[in-house]
Amino acid sequence: MEMTLVNAGPEFTHIALSGRVDLKGIGDLDWEFSRQTVTRKKPVLVDISDVDYLASIGLRMLVKVAKALDKNDAKVVLLNPHPDVEEVLRTSGFDKIMPIEYDYENALEALNNPS
Amino acid sequence: MSPNTTEDITVELKNDLSELQRLTKVVTEYCESSGLSPQILFALNLSLEEVVANVMSYGYEDEHEHLIIIRINRKDGGLEIEVEDDGKAFNPLEQEPPDIDAPIEERPIGGLGIHLVRHYMDALEYRRDNDRNVLSMKKSID
16 A cells, blocks of 8 residues: 655645555554544545555544544545445445545535535 | 366465465465456455454464464355364354444444455354364355
């Protein structure tokens, strides 16, 4: 897995993940992902277009951040999952706690909508 | 090799999380040489990783090396997968299903691994056999 901080603006944090989000892939990036998102207390747009595999450890990483940000009324929005990855997310009910969007404009809108 | 003559495989892993990468590699090669679809490969890799990572993380109370045995057999138009370990008795199927409709503040961090395995596999069965845990999974490939 690779993580890129695309933009840390005043309105939201934009992060892109890629590769395999599994036990091996996450490694120490779990901590880094929290650091780049939770500490800013802004809504987070996570572009997962290039994630080709998502295991439960990756769900854990996402929900941990979403729960922490929820305390600041900030949302996590997921952008453009691969169908296999989307199935993991929906099977776990993640679409009910972090919107899944397929284009950037809609994702930005979802970031700002109240829960 | 034609899809119908693929040989069954057995993989032995040490109880070390670094072994999961080797498991993924073996399973990927097996699926590709058997002509199985990318969806089956995804389901198989995910289910095995969840089950085996659970055993490695919570199954052992000592520091000794243990072997986890994984068998994949092609049978009756489907796959039969077994994960056998000598860890403490643990039936993952007794775990309560998670509430996937709960609001975010009530969501636990974790507890989704077996839920995913139940989704991706068609049948699951646990038995304790000679002080060993055996989890059998079936996946239709039609």
